[in-house]
Amino acid sequence: MDPLRIVLLIAFSQVGAEKVYPFDKVDFIGRWFEVGAQQASSWGTVSFAVTFKGSSRLVARIQPYNVEMYHTCQVDDNDPYVLSHQSGLMEIARGLAKEETHTIKCGRNTEAFYGVTILDALLVDDSCVALSPPSIANELHVEFLGDSITAGWQVLLSSGSWEQGGPSNEDVFHSYAGRLAQAWTSNWRVVAQTSIGVLPHYSFGTNFKGMKDQFLCRELKLYEPCPKEWNFEWQADVVVINLGTNDFIFNNPSESEFQSAYATLIGLVRSKYPTALIFCIVPLVQSCKPDAKWQKMINGITNAVANAVSSGDERILLQGSGDTQTRLLDCISDYVDQIHPTQQGALRFAEKLLPMMTPKIRENFPEKCQGEGNTCGAQSASTTGLSRTSSQTTDTTIVSTSTVGGIGGSGAMCCYPSCNDPARVCNDETESEYCTSSPAKCQACGGELCGPTATSTSGTTLPATTERTTIGTTSQSSQSAECCYPDCSSSVCNPSNSYCSRSSENCQKCGGELCGRVETPTESPTSTMVTSSASGGELFKCCYPDCSSQVCNEPEDSPYCTSSPEKCSNCGGELCAFQANGLVATSLRDES
Structure with missing residues (x-):
């Protein structure tokens, strides 16, 4: 037997979880594939659901990730919650009532770009009886094809923050795709990648394949050929395509070239899903940017769809997204960086x-x-789409396990780890006003809010998790203002130059408290944008790999990358100064 497996069995035998849950009783949702005895997945969202009784917990043994990844889980009809994971075991639930039947669902928030999820095993108590989870086969089958906007890249950031994305700031469940799915079905998936376009292109030091090549593959491969095509046994009823933005940020194809590539993609999707209703969304970017190149994108998509319909395929539909006169979103407040929508956007x-x-x-x-109405069914959707219920919660809410008396008032106590633990240690509101002010804040402190009349309602105690905004670096200097979670006594803080740390108001929006000496920022999120100079008609662009390249980001397309040499370098390029005639004038390196 594998030595690691022996160690795990010994460890779990001590807490009563020593049985491997049978994979044939797991409902795997998304592009999962077998790797020996393991289940692997790359494209999001990839979810799984189990139903059982007789176990007090559910633990996932997932192979280590290269970065910290995030998963949204839900127990029964309780509120969804977010778990972070990089290595070791991921405890999904504990304290479950063994005599009750539980259905637990988990889905990965982060896109395929950050790596493959390899699930070795699900571990439960030895007394567990595995049941078949509720079938979703008769629900609408929906697949989304898109780029960073579909993947939810940066969606958890505040408007105007102009920060780089990353796993901690990404959540497909809070993307527009996740929101649409919540209204339609539990049986949905996403094939999306940050920076991908209809056509292949080179950017950020990477050769990006076009969606045509990635769509066919069972997993994302940046450099290598596709190891195995996806089998397409699962058939989509609805396909939503939202692509084209990156084609005109990192590339500048002719209208006919783009139209031809888009038509090829439509044809490929149709060949794999013969009966699907295919929506082709005109990307939002064009509604806030009236540049001529976006008109080429609009025309290319419109004409590709029109030609397909005129050829007899009436189940391909053009879906508009407003224009510069009738915008669907506010170009500033609904975007992180004028391209990627916020959660609200x-x-x-x-x-x-x-x-x-x-x-x-x-x-x-x-x-x-x-x-009737805008949802498929009478019920509305939860925020994650893992369970389509009437519950509207945020991803920072953990399942409440007790009926609490005196929340935020006399008698409220934050107890560790829970109200029912006989050896619990509790803070009252005089000792910890923050932790006792609400169930969510007590959970953020690692406990459960209890009152004089607290009684258990479900027997379910779920692991406390940090709010998504708490993921950041620890305090580097007590001399600079930093936004700390939940308050200044915490070691989890945002650097002083981040959006959250710029002011008390910003910090509060991020869910924290501003600590340390408040300094006036040397630059604001908007002041870092590079614009044409007043003299000489210079325009700064971030070019890949350097100024001799013809592949460049313009300030209006990528304010982050073009805002400084350092940020351009982070984007994989070199900051260059162009004259109005388009010729390279200067290479701006870090030391300049």
């Missing part, structure tokens, strides 16, 4: 799309999209 985008798209889905799939 993504929600608004979905809310604008639903009344246009849902009636067409219901017309084509009346048996799978029943009811």
Whole structure:
């Protein structure tokens, strides 16, 4: 037997979790594939669901990630919660009532770019009886094809923050795609990658394949050939394509070239999903940027769809996203960086799309999209789409395990680890006003909020998790203002030059408290944008790999990358000064 397996069995035998849950009783949702006895997945969102009784916990043994990854999970009909994981065991639930039947669902928030999820095993108590989870086979099957906006890159950041994305700032469940899925189905998936376009291109020091090549592959491969094509046994009823932005940021194809590539992608999707309703969304970027190149994108998509329809395929539909006169989103407040929507922007985008798209889905799939209005069914959706219930929560909310008396008032106590633990240690509101002010804040402190009349309602105690905004670097200098979570006594803080640390108001929006000496920022999120100089008509661009390249980001397309030599370098390029005639004038290196 594998020595690691022996160690794990010994460890779990001490706490009563020593049985491997059978994979044939797991509902794997998304592009999962077998690697020996393991289950692996790359494209998001990849989820799984189990139903059982007789176990007090569920633990996932996942092979280590290269970066910290995030998963949204839900126990029964309770509120969803977020778990971070990089290595070791991921405890999904504990303290479950063994005599009750539980259904637990988990899905990965982060896109395929950050690596493959390899699930070795699900571990439960030896007394566990595995049952079949509720079937979602008869629900609408929906697949989204897109870029960073579909993947939810940067979606957790605040408007105007102009920060780089990353796993801690990404959540597909809060993207517009996740929001649409919440209204339609639990049976959905995403094939999306940050920076991908319809056409291949080179940027950030990487040769990006076009969606045509990535769509066919069972997993994302940046450099290597696709090891194995996806089998397409699961058939989509609805496919939503939202691509084209990156083609005109990192590339500048002719209208005919782009149209031809888009038409090829439509044809490929149709060949794999013969009966699907295919929506082709015109990307949002064009509504806030009136440049001529975006008109080429609009024309290319519009004409590709029109030609497909005129050829007899009436189940391919053009879906508009407003224009410069009738914008669906506010170009500043609804975006992180004028390209990527915030959580609020993504929600608004979905809310604008639903009344246009849902009636067409219901017309084509009346048996799978029943009811009236903008949702497929009478019920509304939860924030994660893991369970389509009426619960509206944020991803920082953990399942409450007790009926609490005196929340935020006399008698409220934050107890560790829970109200029912006989050896619990509790803080009252005089000792910890923050932790005792609400269940969510007590959970953020690692405990459970208890009152004089607290009684257990479900027997379910879930692991406390940090809020998504708490992921950052620890304090580097007590002399600079830093935003710390939940307050200044914490070691989890944002650097002083981050959006959250710029002011008390910003810090509060990020869920924390501003600590240390408040200094006036040397630059604001908007002041870092590079614009044309007043003299000489110079324009700064970030070019890949250097100024001799013809592949460059312009300030209006990528304010982050073009804002400084250092940030351009982080984007994989070199900052260059161009004259108005387009010739390279200067290479701006870090030492300049």
